[in-house]
Amino acid sequence: xxxxxxxxxxxxxxxxxxxxxxxxxxxxxxxxxxxxxxxxxxxxxxxxxxxxxxxxxxxxxxxxxxxxxxxxxxxxxxxxxxxxxxxxxxxxxxxxxxxxxxxxxxxxxxxxxxxxxxxxxxxxxxxxxxxxxxxxxxxxxxxxxxxxxxxxxxxxxxxxxxxxxxxxxxxxxxxxxxxxxx
Numbered sequence: 001x002x003x004x005x006x007x008x009x010x011x012x013x014x015x016x017x018x019x020x021x022x023x024x025x026x027x028x029x030x031x032x033x034x035x036x037x038x039x040x041x042x043x044x045x046x047x048x049x050x051x052x053x054x055x056x057x058x059x060x061x062x063x064x065x066x067x068x069x070x071x072x073x074x075x076x077x078x079x080x081x082x083x084x085x086x087x088x089x090x091x092x093x094x095x096x097x098x099x100x101x102x103x104x105x106x107x108x109x110x111x112x113x114x115x116x117x118x119x120x121x122x123x124x125x126x127x128x129x130x131x132x133x134x135x136x137x138x139x140x141x142x143x144x145x146x147x148x149x150x151x152x153x154x155x156x157x158x159x160x161x162x163x164x165x166x167x168x169x170x171x172x173x174x175x176x177x178x179x180x181x182x
Contacts, residue, residue, distance in 0.1 A: 015135040025104035026181055033124040034076045034104070036151050037067040045082055051162055051171035052137075059084050065178060074099075106131050106146060120146050126150055134161070143167055154180045 043065045049057040052123030063082025070077050076095040081088070097104050105119040122131030129148035134141055143163040150157045156178050160168035 007157075028123075029098065029099075030096045030102055030104065030123050031074050033129065034067070035069075035073060036153070036156065037076065037078065039067065040181045041065045041067070042181055043080065043082060043176050043178050045174065045176040048171075048175075051173040052164060053135050055172060059086060061089060063089070064181070065176075096153065104129075104131065120144055122146070124148070137162055137173075138165075140164065145170060 041064065042065050043061075045061045045063070047059045048055045048074065049059060061082035061084035063080065065078060065080045067076055067078040069075070074075045074079060074097045078093040078095070080091045080093070083089070091108060092111065093108045095104050095106050103121050103123050105121050107119040108117045109115070110117075113140070117137060118133055120131035120133035122129060127149075128151075129146075131146040133144045135144045136142070143166070145163070145167075147159050147161070148156060149159070158176045159172060160174040162173050163170050
């Protein structure tokens with residue numbers, strides 16, 4: 001896949017030589033892709049402190065994620081609270097669906113600092129959501145990929161990975177296994 005970086009936003013190109021059929025060009029309505037996440041979930045999260053240096057230093061947290069629809073489900077608000085060896089962590093994520101692009105944006109806000117991360121943009125295909133963006137890791141710009149997978153009515157997985165080589169390789173920076181509470 002070819003990557004292009006434009007004003008801090010990652011644009012995903014199509015494979016070289018690939019062409020889209022008329023049917024593939026029609027945009028899929030993904031406005032209900034996050035309906036699975038409604039409710040209260042137990043989250044078991046692992047933050048990888050050294051993703052580019054072997055990934056052997058981690059922090060494990062357990063807590064609760066609560067997700068509710070906004071704007072009749074065309075946006076979602078997710079609130080996260082978890083506890084780990086370094087104390088209590090809180091954050092919120094806003095997901096907003098862009099109908100014209102048939103894509104979601106995801107913006108995370110840290111509860112301690114109040115800082116908003118740059119959004120990631122993406123969509124779901126075959127039960128898997130992939131979102132891409134950029135971030136700064138230890139003073140260096142990196143690509144970010146967020147993936148929702150293993151989605152069932154009672155569980156799902158979310159993982160964040162970083163790439164410092166234009167998307168050729170990815171290093172896991174965060175993963176969460178979620179199970180439904182209600």
